Amino acid sequence: MSVFSDIVFGGLFQGSLYAMMAVGLALVWTTIGVFNFSHGVFMMLGAYFAWQLVAFGLPVVIAFPLAVIVMAGAGWILQASVVRPLIGRPNIVLVVVITTLAAGSLIENGALTVWGPRSKQLPSLIEGNTTIAGVGVSLHQIAIIVITPLILAALWSFLNRTRLGLALRAVAQNEDASQLVGLNVTALYGLAFAIAASLAGLAGIFMGGYRFMNPSMGADPLLKALIVVVFGGISSISGPIFAAYLIGFFEAASNYYFGLYWTPALLFLVLIGTLMVRPEGIFAGRSRGLA
């Protein structure tokens, strides 16, 4: 029983973090059609902003949301500086890989200069531990497991129930037609990046609360998020969400039965196997578009 709940709990927890990261990546891909390789750096930056605000003496309830908002601005700025000027170029996908990688590297080293290499830690969302179904867990992790689906549900209803969300879904499908109904395409692109950066920043804050932070902390989550979106399909935001939890459970099970060192290799094996059968991802629809 304890093994089972261990795996379920670990899967939910990892899945939450992966989902938070992957959704932003998918959002940017579906609306703009580019992969944002500075997404991991957004995560790191969110954690460091939050740490800095806490260091300034702000209480956590103010510092964390403020850091998330600041990240929205950072996402917007990054979009305006290294993505927007390239829109309309035929080789945009490849060029943006380079520009976002470059921007990510600059930001990462900037963080290293500003905050130094020494590891830092954020306060937990909720202090303390508890035991559920025979597994000892921290309340911080419980909070993440509960908050993440709420935020993802809020994002889903924003995209599907509001006029602005409708506009974001539309611009993902047809840019010309979007302009002809009067949508502000550049602002919507900025918005997609802003939302993605905030979610990544929040994931960073979550992570900083139970693991040590350093300027390169975003690299591994970025890789995982890439696996998730490739695995789940990048044509929607629900695909990556399901895939994130699936991979979370897979990792938790594999960690338990095969050990930490085999897990990445097994993960890639499953990924390659999946892509051979369903190259568009397991939850993918036929086209690019948010749903």
Added chain:
Amino acid sequence: MSENPILSVEAVTSGYGRVTVLHDITLEAGRFGNVGLFGPNGHGKTTLLRTISGLVAPKSGRVAFDGKDITGLSARAIVATGLIHVPQGNKLFPDLTIGDCMALGAYSPRARPHEAENREKVVKLFPKLAERWRQRVRTLSGGERQMVSIGTALMSHPRLLILDEPTLGLAPKIKDELCAAVMDISKGGVPLVVVEQDIEFLLELSRQLFLVDHGAVKTEIRPGESLEHSEIMAMYFGH
């Protein structure tokens, strides 16, 4: 009809990148009623419409809508003036429902207050759309998608409607249905600028015709100068 042209294009040169498609094109439209544009494919009709609606910025020249200079404005700003362009083809928003498309049509602040009233108009014009309100555009037939395109444009509360080959590639029965709907829109008081290959339809609909050839207006036909089909065919093909 009004004394002044509702749409005027003065010496516009436009194109994509280094390719120039329109060479110094000039036309005044809407002084007499609906306007038809025709001419061989690949000679700039679509580029002209894209330039008017702001999807392509002109390299030189001036475009004015209802006396107001709209040259170089963004497509969004032009939509806000009430000049609405229904592009060629029916790609639209494949994964949105018809209802979503109609809501998007009414996105601009100018159109929003009229959303309910325009929706009623669209449903009356295309009852088929009401039956499939929650269906995704990709699952519709070509004719139905064209109806969604035109319906979306009507939701934008147009003061001038530009249609780029509304009946392209449609079966005859659907085509007649759409032609009738376009005539209805015109009777409802919205002036039209239409690009169309079906000359019969164009002659019936428009009072002023322009033959666009090699990126310029080759011939203008005004009311009273009514033409036979054969003469237009001669213009088309006989150089």
